[in-house]
Amino acid sequence: MDLANMKPNEVRSLIRKGELVQPTSGMCKGHIQANLVIVHKDLAFDFLLFAQRNPKPCPILDVTDVGDPEPKLMAKGADLRFDIPKYRVYKHGELVDEVTDIEKYWTDDLVAFLLGCSFSFESAMLNASIPVRHIEDNHNVPMYITNIETEPAGKFHGKMVVSMRPIPHQQIVRAVQATSRFPQVHGAPVHIGDPSIIGIKDIDKPDFGDASVIKEGEVPVFWACGVTPQSIAMTSKPDLMITHSPGYMFICDPMDEDLAVL
Known part of the structure; x- marks a missing residue:
């Protein structure tokens, strides 16, 4: 498969089917890739504020509505429960699971953040x-x-x-x-x-x-690096933080050049 020249929705479809479990660097050349952070609603403002105060490691690209796994700005129709090749689940600062989908962990009070990634x-x-x-x-x-x-x-x-x-x-x-x-x-x-x-x-x-x-x-x-929240999870010990596995990113629809400022 020519992953570098495939469209993001095509690669996300392969990921959702479990047919593609590998680091995403070099895939969908020219398209934005993103880090993932998911927390309960009662911590969402704290994390939003943390990202706002730390724009170098945590530049925000998208925030989902409470309980909604669709990142409407970065990939309409996508599902953050399934469309990343590998996830990590932290509970009270401990890495407790690494999985290819997070359906069993998803609840209707979760908020997901997509953060900019240097792969872009x-x-x-x-x-x-x-x-x-x-x-x-x-x-x-x-x-x-x-x-x-x-x-x-x-x-x-x-x-x-x-x-x-x-x-x-x-x-x-x-x-x-x-x-x-x-x-x-x-x-x-x-x-x-x-x-x-x-x-x-x-x-x-x-x-x-x-x-x-x-x-x-x-x-x-x-x-x-957008893996910074995983370091933060280990030191801050929230009851739950779900992230991507390092290097296994969410591939977005917009192009890298859409984010260029010069």
């Missing part, structure tokens, strides 16, 4: 002839819990998660320029170079995803 700006990087290692090597992007504190809001607090891409040193400025055009999908990097400055002890041991090879002449570049 990878098309711009590739168009600028900037290599994206995890696409080249066909593995999940490496993600790390940092020492960068998020701005707390209500129940939610904790450390920022970042994703990393090795960039040839002569292309770093171009990578910053390419991704800065997309603030709704994390925008410019939050750190370039020495991982220890942001609390990463071993670049070869990501907290989520798979390690990427950093070649001679390349520099690790770090972007804020």
Whole structure:
């Protein structure tokens, strides 16, 4: 299957049928991909405020009506209970399940948030002839819990998660320029170079995803990551938070360029 050139509704249909369970980087080239967070209605305002205060890791693309799994702005007719390849379920800060649909967990008091994902700006990087290692090597992007504190809001607090891409040193400025055009999908990097400055002890041991090879002449570049809410779930310990599994995103109908600001 030519997943890179398929339409989002076609790929979502395969996912809903259980025929496609793999990381979504590189699928539906040019279309927005999104992170997922689902919480009970009584925590929805707290999370909305948390996202508003932390737009780099948690840029909001869509919020569902209470009890409604359809993301009407990002994909009319889609169903967030089934249309993501893999989900994680956190209860009181503990990861209790990883599943391919969340039908058994869905209740009529849940609110879902779709957050911008850095997979969306990878098309711009590739168009600028900037290599994206995890696409080249066909593995999940490496993600790390940092020492960068998020701005707390209500129940939610904790450390920022970042994703990393090795960039040839002569292309770093171009990578910053390419991704800065997309603030709704994390925008410019939050750190370039020495991982220890942001609390990463071993670049070869990501907290989520798979390690990427950093070649001679390349520099690790770090972007804020929409997996941050999973770090927040572990520290804030809400009674329930449902997320996507890292790297297994929701594919939206709009194009990446629809979010470009320059």
